[in-house]
Amino acid sequence: MMHDDQVHIDADIVREMISDQFPEHGEERIERVGAIGTVNAIFRIGSSVAARFPLRSADPAACIDMLHREAAATREFAEHSPFAAPRPIGIGRPGPRYPMPWAVQSWIEGDVATPDGLADSTSFALDIAKLISSLRAADTEGRRFDRQGRGGHLPDHDGWMAxxxxxxxxxxDVPRLRRKWAQLRELPPSGYDVMNHGDLIPANLLVRGERLVGVLDCGSFGPADPALDLVAAWHLLDRDRRETMRMHLQSSKVEWKRGAAWAFQQAMGLVWYYQNTNPAMSALGRTTLARILDDPEI
Structure with a gap:
């Protein structure tokens, strides 16, 4: 169990709910996907469908509102992404053994990226840059960052960092990390909000060979700090490939450092929170922090 408020879900429960609510898939094989994700339990239904069940207990009404917002954002993301992305299929109702709404979407083929697997791949670095550039080109339609979490004002996260x-x-090495955050939190804004995926961690990127082929968990697509999606550089790439990505995106010094700041903020929460319950996610935090601390410019 990764969370104190985690809700139980397993393949038997999923089979009951699929058979009842999506009978066209009721006879298909159901398999839990062994990912390092922390928000949803993912089950593959046959060869073309995935079901996503929120892991943390929430009010059903609030949960269904969230799922509708995520579905709309996922559709919008797919319109602008040069790489494959899931398409929403439907929203399931709570059942006798699972108390919240849940989502069904298309399955995307590919291997889940890892923090080090393609760290030295120029092709992969350029694919990530292409993704970010394409998302930035999407029209914000006058929207601004208006949600909690990463992507707004860095000092707003001081409480969580404490x-x-x-x-x-x-x-x-907390004293060193405190000093680093004290520097990063003072960075000025780097530009107007642009459209961002919002969580470009390895678990949300699918690869084949050295190429990016798919992007997952697109429900947070929206306007935010233009540096937010630069976290991918620190989660996935070595120093030379980070520079390749930076040059392709023509990131300013401030924007680049703010990307490191968002990656730092995210990584600090991963190491301790998932140390015993999700070692892969905890290890990602350590890898990312090491890259930031070892970078002479940052």
């Missing part, structure tokens, strides 16, 4: 530093005292 929690992370306190809980990391026995596992990380």
């Amino acid at each position: 929690v992370c530093f306190k809980n990391s005292e026995n596992i990380l």
